[in-house]
Amino acid sequence: MTLALLFDLDGTLLDSDPLHERVFRDLYAERGREIDAAYYLANIHGRHNPDIFSRDFPDADPHALSEEKEARFRERLPARVTPTAGLGALLDRAGDAGWPTALVTNAPRRNAETMLDAIGVRDRFPVVVIGDECTRAKPHPDPYLAALAALGTPPGRAIAFEDSPSGLRAARAAGVHVMGLRSSLGHEALLEAGAHDSIADFTDPALDRLLAALRADRPAR
Incomplete structure (x- = not known):
């Protein structure tokens, strides 16, 4: 049966979180606040920029800060970046099988395209x-x-690939099967946030088992 593959972007298709963290740290430091990796993961990772800036800098324009942050990210992103292992093969497999794909991201459109x-x-x-x-x-x-x-x-014929609690909750609430990527969080943290299972990357054998189960229209776990 036909499946749909839905993909988050940052931390899922590429390892972009270290660059995002550096940009956020710089912006916060310029405004008198020092943040560390733990703060980034707990309070920024995967969240919507205007919500982040409204919370942490209530006297500033959250949309202007968001635009500044994302412009800095685009400037620092290399022209060529290695995608998450196995992505190309999975997309080829989807194309051969006729499985539709979609990107679902909180990144601004210019960043997503970049x-x-x-x-x-x-x-x-x-x-x-x-x-x-x-x-x-x-x-x-x-x-x-x-x-x-x-x-x-329909939601029951779709798989979402996500790496952040925010994205995992969104996909789970939409009723799709959620596969967490262990790019920033471990297996248990991903499950706690809403993932049904997790993979290290797109070469993980657990993904083959999930695809086989869903194609056979039987429970994946």
Whole structure:
């Protein structure tokens, strides 16, 4: 049976979180606040930029800060970046099998396009859903529901690949099977945030088992 594969971007298709963290640290330091890796993971990772800046800098314009942060990220992102291991093979497999794919991200559209270009897969995602362009961004399910509607796929025939608690909650609330990527968080933390299971990357044998189970229309666990 046909499956739909829904992908987050940062930390899922490429290891971009270290660069995001450095940019956030610089912005915060310039405004008199020092943050560390633990703060980034607990309070920033995967969250919506305006929500972050409204909370931490209530007297500033959160949208202006968000634009500044993302512009710095684009400037520092290399022109070519290695994608997460196994991504190309999985996208080839999806294409051969006729499985539709979509990108579902809280990144601004310019950033999403820049990152997709950097890892060489921009043409592999005919559907790109941007959190800012939905009624509500992740952790709400709206972006995933929009992707399912665009693909014409019921939630029970879709897999979402996510790495952050915000994204995991959004995908789980949309009713899809959620596979966590252990790029920043461990297996137990991903499960606690909403993942049904986790993989190290797209070469992990656990992914083959999940795909086989869902294609056979039987429980994946």
